[in-house]
Amino acid sequence: MCGIAGIVRADPGAPVEEVALRRMARALRHRGPDGYGLALDRGAGLVSTRLAIVDPVGGWQPMRGRSGSVLAFNGEVFNHPELRAGLVHHGWIPGSTSDTEVLLRLLERQGVAALHQLDGQFALAWWEPRARRLTLARDAFGIQPLHVAPDSDGSLAFASEAKALFASGEVAPAADPCGLAEAFALWGPQAPRSAFRGVQQLLPGELLVWEGGSVRRERWAPTAAGPVREPAEGLEALLRRSVRRRLRADVEVGAYLSGGLDSSLVCALAQDESAAPLRTFSVAFRNPRYDERAYQEEVARALGTVHHVVEVAERDIAEALPDVVRHAETPLVRTGPVPLSLLARAAREHGIKAIATGEGADELFWGYDLLKEVAVRELNTRDPERARAMVDGLYPYLGESAAYRGEAWTRSLLQPPAPGDSLASHRTRAAASSAIRGLLRPEVGATLDAEAALERVLDRLPPGFAGWSPLDRAAHLDLVTLLPGYLLAAQGDRVAMAQGVEVRYPFLDRDVAAHASALPPSRKLDGLRDKVVLRELAHGLLPPAIAERPKVPYRAPEVSPFFGEDAPGWVAELLSSDAVSAAGLFDPGRVATLARRAGAGRARGVREGMALVAVLSTQLWHRELIDRSGPEPIETAAPRVRLDLTIHEPLEEAV
Numbered sequence: 001m002c003g004i005a006g007i008v009r010a011d012p013g014a015p016v017e018e019v020a021l022r023r024m025a026r027a028l029r030h031r032g033p034d035g036y037g038l039a040l041d042r043g044a045g046l047v048s049t050r051l052a053i054v055d056p057v058g059g060w061q062p063m064r065g066r067s068g069s070v071l072a073f074n075g076e077v078f079n080h081p082e083l084r085a086g087l088v089h090h091g092w093i094p095g096s097t098s099d100t101e102v103l104l105r106l107l108e109r110q111g112v113a114a115l116h117q118l119d120g121q122f123a124l125a126w127w128e129p130r131a132r133r134l135t136l137a138r139d140a141f142g143i144q145p146l147h148v149a150p151d152s153d154g155s156l157a158f159a160s161e162a163k164a165l166f167a168s169g170e171v172a173p174a175a176d177p178c179g180l181a182e183a184f185a186l187w188g189p190q191a192p193r194s195a196f197r198g199v200q201q202l203l204p205g206e207l208l209v210w211e212g213g214s215v216r217r218e219r220w221a222p223t224a225a226g227p228v229r230e231p232a233e234g235l236e237a238l239l240r241r242s243v244r245r246r247l248r249a250d251v252e253v254g255a256y257l258s259g260g261l262d263s264s265l266v267c268a269l270a271q272d273e274s275a276a277p278l279r280t281f282s283v284a285f286r287n288p289r290y291d292e293r294a295y296q297e298e299v300a301r302a303l304g305t306v307h308h309v310v311e312v313a314e315r316d317i318a319e320a321l322p323d324v325v326r327h328a329e330t331p332l333v334r335t336g337p338v339p340l341s342l343l344a345r346a347a348r349e350h351g352i353k354a355i356a357t358g359e360g361a362d363e364l365f366w367g368y369d370l371l372k373e374v375a376v377r378e379l380n381t382r383d384p385e386r387a388r389a390m391v392d393g394l395y396p397y398l399g400e401s402a403a404y405r406g407e408a409w410t411r412s413l414l415q416p417p418a419p420g421d422s423l424a425s426h427r428t429r430a431a432a433s434s435a436i437r438g439l440l441r442p443e444v445g446a447t448l449d450a451e452a453a454l455e456r457v458l459d460r461l462p463p464g465f466a467g468w469s470p471l472d473r474a475a476h477l478d479l480v481t482l483l484p485g486y487l488l489a490a491q492g493d494r495v496a497m498a499q500g501v502e503v504r505y506p507f508l509d510r511d512v513a514a515h516a517s518a519l520p521p522s523r524k525l526d527g528l529r530d531k532v533v534l535r536e537l538a539h540g541l542l543p544p545a546i547a548e549r550p551k552v553p554y555r556a557p558e559v560s561p562f563f564g565e566d567a568p569g570w571v572a573e574l575l576s577s578d579a580v581s582a583a584g585l586f587d588p589g590r591v592a593t594l595a596r597r598a599g600a601g602r603a604r605g606v607r608e609g610m611a612l613v614a615v616l617s618t619q620l621w622h623r624e625l626i627d628r629s630g631p632e633p634i635e636t637a638a639p640r641v642r643l644d645l646t647i648h649e650p651l652e653e654a655v
Helices: 018-027 080-089 099-117 162-168 177-186 235-246 261-273 293-303 314-328 337-349 361-365 369-380 384-391 407-414 424-431 450-460 470-480 482-487 489-497 510-518 532-538 569-575 577-583 588-599 606-627
Strands: 002-008 035-041 044-050 070-077 120-128 133-138 147-150 156-159 206-211 214-219 253-256 279-285 306-312 354-356 502-504 647-649
Touching: 002 018, 002 070, 002 120, 002 162, 018 035, 018 044, 018 162, 035 070, 044 070, 044 120, 070 099, 080 099, 099 120, 099 133, 133 156, 147 162, 156 162, 162 606, 177 424, 177 450, 177 482, 235 261, 235 510, 235 532, 253 261, 261 293, 261 354, 261 361, 261 532, 279 293, 279 337, 293 306, 306 337, 314 337, 314 489, 314 606, 337 489, 361 470, 361 510, 361 532, 369 384, 369 407, 369 424, 369 470, 384 407, 424 450, 424 470, 450 470, 470 482, 482 489, 489 502, 569 577, 569 588, 569 606, 577 588, 577 606, 588 606
Parallel strands: 253 279, 253 354, 279 306, 354 502
Antiparallel strands: 002 044, 002 156, 035 044, 035 647, 070 120, 120 133, 133 206, 147 156, 206 214
């Protein structure tokens, strides 16, 4: 796992300065604390910071191939031993055991068609000097990030994270209203947008080819195959193979254990496939409302893992939020990424560089309550009496609060969507940001349209999407919005790589995903029983109480960390009228009203909690990434390095 970045010029006589690449490396040093490398060519330069997990000695990047092309690669090719064996069979003699070398050889032999052979998670930059062609690609699920910033003169800068673009001096940081609207409505900017004007993300499964200053973008892989209605067999074998491959490394691989079904199942399979006891890591909360340690410890005892618990208090969340926002590079509407950053830090302190987790199962095997809502509404058209009886089974973790029960609650859940509305299942999620929009300055609010942010999703949906079943549509929307835009980004790659930890996702395996797509709906959701096929598999691997444990969304405290005696000084500072006015996004008077309610303990609802986190994180985002971003001075720069003389050094020497 690494951070990658680079710059290409339409005019080969226009130099790419080494000092700019070094600044980009410095901005990405958290993604690759073990060292860095750079390569320079006429009008082009690539840089990579390295987290050494596979072949620590021979896997340095950028890597130069036999044809002279150069690869900078962020991620893992989990089936690289099998691919290497095939290449060796045809006469290739590898010089290392790294997956980077295998990928580079495949690209030189087959071009971008090689991507279809990969079982992995990646973002890559492949430079072909003779053609002066740069190819960028991102994996099908969008696990690894990749940003680009095209210039009007035909130049292109790219980087794993936007902060490296700003550090290069090629791009000036500025807010993108559309990206911010998507962050508030859909919990994260949706590729190709980012939160910054002039900075784009590659879509999951997208290919960008730059040649001579012109850019071509196309999809090399769909995010999902769409609904397939044929039976599929062998889920346990597929998951075992996926887990086994994701344990491949020259360092120890650990696992996150939340106490829920998905991570517990990954841990059970990983323990079975590990030669030594698996090390597991869990977040526990000092606040009992959010704490799940009893379930985590039950699974750890049953599996016999070496278990580590990170207890998080409210003050920990408030103190860590500024760093998390800086790495997430977007405003947040939930504090959930913060404890996961602290968890990654603990894993790294225990010597773990790579970690497996259960993300992706809810999207593929239909675990979200939102899908149950869709199913109940569909049932209401055929059997209203049974549908009404099922409503009380939704959201059991919300308790018996009158706000979540009763006739009005039932009517709202059973209300049929507007005919032909392909986005109906997700309008409530977008509507939940209404309290955020109510805090914006009127002139800003007019540009941050949550409804328009949701409608833009239609542009990226597969042909025939409107004809899919309501459940298939709802599941796919989560797969292409919440998963890459928030869960794999702010809660996944960004907070883990901030600590130098790579996250691996066994459920986000191409064969596992194809199997899930081929399952009949009842094998994923039967009434209100979710992830049916996973629960059946879990009964042979986990305690029965865990195998049948209802889905409980991961949550962290959202209001209490930022008020009271333990609140850090930055909270009052950034909520002050002067600071809010200076950032120019929110109305100081409206923010002050919300802050008073929160400080008095009266802001208890989900929407007010989201609004408060949105204001705080946006203020932090503006301070950390708009006001403070830009090129950093570096006192010395080594002589320019030719393409065939790439250099690799420890980061502390380089920057």
